[in-house]
Amino acid sequence: MNTGLRISAFAAAIVATFGTAYGVGASIGPVVAEKPPAAHDEHKETGGDEAGHDGGADEGGAASAAAGGLQISESGYTLALDTPRVVAGKSTVLRFSVKDDSGRNLTSYEREHGKELHFIVASRDLTVYRHLHPTRAGDGTWTVAAKLPAAGGYRAFADFKPAGKGATGITLGADLAVSSTSEPAALPSVRASAEVDGYRVTLDGALAPGKARELKLTVSKDGEPVTDLQPYLGAYGHLVALRAGDLAYLHVHPNGEPDDGVTEPGPEVSFTATAPSSGAYRLFLDFQHKGEVRTAAFTVDVPAAGAGASKESQESEESEEGESHGH
Structure with a gap:
C-alpha cells in the first residue's frame, strides 16, 4: 500500500457513498490504542431494564451463520441515515430513523439487553469502533453525539427487533463518510x-x-x-x-x-x-x-x-x- 496516498474530503465522501471496502483512518481510540481518549461518554449507560438480547443468536449464544449489516433495507425496514457525512475530530449529532415499507418511522421496538436499538459505527479499515447509545424521539427519530477521529469511509449499523409477535432481530447498515485528509491504514495483525x-x-x-x-x-x-x-x-x-x-x-x-x-x-x-x-x-x-x-x-x-x-x-x-x- 502506498503510504503517500491521500484523498480529499470530497473523495472520502464518494468512497463511503459507493460502499467501497477500501479503508482509511488512524489507529486511535480505545479499541486500537493503549491510551484511549480521555472521555468514554459514548459507553456510559443511562439506566434501563437489563433484558436478554438474542441478537440473531440461537440457544446457548450461538449466532446465525447469516451475515448482517450488508443491506440498508431488509424485511420491510430501511435505515435512513440523515447525517451521512461528518467532519473528522469534531463532535457531531448523528440523526437516523428506521422506516417501514410504507415510509413511516418505526416507533415500537422490543427492548434487548436494556436497549431498544444498538448502534455501532466502525471505520472500513476496522481501526475505529464505537458502540453508541442513541435516544429516540416520539416521532421515531434517533440521535446520538459522536466524535470520529479519522477521515475515510465508515459503516453505521442499527441492530434492533421490531415489536410484535414473531418479530426477529434485524441488523441494517448504511455508509458514513468522515471528511478530512487521511492516509490508509493496514488491518492490525493477528494477535491472541x-x-x-x-x-x-x-x-x-x-x-x-x-x-x-x-x-x-x-x-x-x-x-x-x-x-x-x-x-x-x-x-x-x-x-x-x-x-x-x-x-x-x-x-x-x-x-x-x-x-x-x-x-x-x-x-x-x-x-x-x-x-x-x-x-x-x-x-x-x-x-x-x-x-x-x-x-x-x-x-x-x-x-x-x-x-x-x-x-x-x-x-x-x-x-x-x-x-x-x-x-
Whole structure:
C-alpha cells in the first residue's frame, strides 16, 4: 500500500457513498490504542431494564451463520441515515430513523439487553469502533453525539427487533463518510491478546465458517485476574465481530448471564459464535470494570473449511464427532 496516498474530503465522501471496502483512518481510540481518549461518554449507560438480547443468536449464544449489516433495507425496514457525512475530530449529532415499507418511522421496538436499538459505527479499515447509545424521539427519530477521529469511509449499523409477535432481530447498515485528509491504514495483525488502559485481554478459541465455536476471553489487570467484572448491557461482556472488506456484521452474546447462579463475574467471558465465511475479522469486546466500559480489539483469521484449520477448531470438531458417534 502506498503510504503517500491521500484523498480529499470530497473523495472520502464518494468512497463511503459507493460502499467501497477500501479503508482509511488512524489507529486511535480505545479499541486500537493503549491510551484511549480521555472521555468514554459514548459507553456510559443511562439506566434501563437489563433484558436478554438474542441478537440473531440461537440457544446457548450461538449466532446465525447469516451475515448482517450488508443491506440498508431488509424485511420491510430501511435505515435512513440523515447525517451521512461528518467532519473528522469534531463532535457531531448523528440523526437516523428506521422506516417501514410504507415510509413511516418505526416507533415500537422490543427492548434487548436494556436497549431498544444498538448502534455501532466502525471505520472500513476496522481501526475505529464505537458502540453508541442513541435516544429516540416520539416521532421515531434517533440521535446520538459522536466524535470520529479519522477521515475515510465508515459503516453505521442499527441492530434492533421490531415489536410484535414473531418479530426477529434485524441488523441494517448504511455508509458514513468522515471528511478530512487521511492516509490508509493496514488491518492490525493477528494477535491472541490486547491491551487497553492497563488491562490485558487474551483470546482462546477460533471461529470457523458455518460452525458454532466457543471463544473465551480472559481479563486481567497488572498481571492479576479480574474477578469482579460488572454487568454491561445485561452481561459481563458484549462482543461484535466485523468481517474485513465488506464489514459483514456478526453480533453475539455471552454464554450465561449475571445472577444465573452459574456465570462468574470474570476473569473469563465465554461466547459461542458462527462465522458466515472464511476471511479476516475484527472482534470488539466491551467489558465494564470499576464503573468504566473499555473495549479490547482483536484481528482473527478464519480459514476456509478444511483448509489450514486451527488446532482449536480441529480439537472442537474431533470432540463433536466423538460425542455424535458415542455409544
